[in-house]
Amino acid sequence: MPLSLATLSMVASPVSVPEGLKILERDDYCCKYCGLDGRASFENALVMRVDFVHPRARKGKKDPSNLVACCSPCNTIKGTKVYGSFEEAKSFVLKHREDLRKAWQSRTARQSSKPATA
Numbered sequence: 001m002p003l004s005l006a007t008l009s010m011v012a013s014p015v016s017v018p019e020g021l022k023i024l025e026r027d028d029y030c031c032k033y034c035g036l037d038g039r040a041s042f043e044n045a046l047v048m049r050v051d052f053v054h055p056r057a058r059k060g061k062k063d064p065s066n067l068v069a070c071c072s073p074c075n076t077i078k079g080t081k082v083y084g085s086f087e088e089a090k091s092f093v094l095k096h097r098e099d100l101r102k103a104w105q106s107r108t109a110r111q112s113s114k115p116a117t118a
Contacts, residue, residue, distance in 0.1 A: 015062060020050045027069035032086075033078070033093040036071045047072040053089065055080040073097070 015023070029038035029048060038048035051070035054060035057080040068086070070078075077096045083089035 014056070015050050015067065019062075019067075023050045023064065023067045024048060024069050026064070030069060031071040031074055032068040033070060033074035033090050034097060036074075038069065038071070044071075049075050051075050051078065053086050054082060058082050 024038065029045070030036065031038070031048070032051075036044055036047070038044050049070050049072055051068050051074070052060040052062075053066050053068055056062075060066055074093050074097070077093050077100075078089055081092075083092065
């Protein structure tokens with residue numbers, strides 16, 4: 001059992017490939033947070049993961065009821081914070097994704113409107 005450096009406690013092992021495939025199949029290869037379809041393209045398939053709703057780093061159990069299909073961006077945004085419910089976590093992830101999207105659009109719009117220098 002590996003040691004979590006964040007909490008200095010022992011955490012359960014991540015899911016095995018067969019266990020992960022079962023979760024992805026159960027969830028139809030769609031991110032339970034943003035709805036990304038992992039079967040829509042090769043690129044989408046590459047970013048699909050299995051997420052511990054209650055994080056392993058916070059003693060979340062490796063139980064199918066605590067595991068969901070998740071894309072890497074949503075997994076990163078969700079982090080290891082503990083939420084009151086899956087719906088609370090989903091709400092946080094979707095709001096944060098939208099905030100990040102708006103910031104990115106703002107930055108890229110400013111950059112594309114600058115005159116090119118020679």
